[in-house]
Amino acid sequence: MAKPVAPKQKPKKSTQAVTKGDMEQLLADQASMILDAVDEKLSAQERRFNIRLEKMEERSAKRLDELTKILDRFLKRVSDIEEEFTFMKADLNRVKGVLREKLGVVLD
Numbered sequence: 001m002a003k004p005v006a007p008k009q010k011p012k013k014s015t016q017a018v019t020k021g022d023m024e025q026l027l028a029d030q031a032s033m034i035l036d037a038v039d040e041k042l043s044a045q046e047r048r049f050n051i052r053l054e055k056m057e058e059r060s061a062k063r064l065d066e067l068t069k070i071l072d073r074f075l076k077r078v079s080d081i082e083e084e085f086t087f088m089k090a091d092l093n094r095v096k097g098v099l100r101e102k103l104g105v106v107l108d
Contacts, residue, residue, distance in 0.1 A: 099105045
């Protein structure tokens with residue numbers, strides 16, 4: 001059997017008068033709730049931003065570290081080549097000295 005449906009009742013109108021102080025307090029409470037909600041949202045967004053920023057800094061630091069390693073290897077190769085060139089130049093000068101002394105040939 002179907003339940004009887006109660007007729008909708010009209011909301012009762014308050015006969016209590018609202019004072020200016022009560023209205024100000026209600027508005028202040030409402031503003032406080034809104035500001036708290038906005039603050040909570042901004043805090044959450046700031047946390048997400050900080051996490052993303054930390055990840056970007058980690059990637060940048062890793063890339064900088066890789067670049068530093070590459071540059072170190074390159075500079076070592078250049079230094080090794082310069083050192084080898086200095087040794088070869090000294091060897092060539094000795095060969096020129098021997099040729100000049102033994103054969104009388106000047107190669108300058």
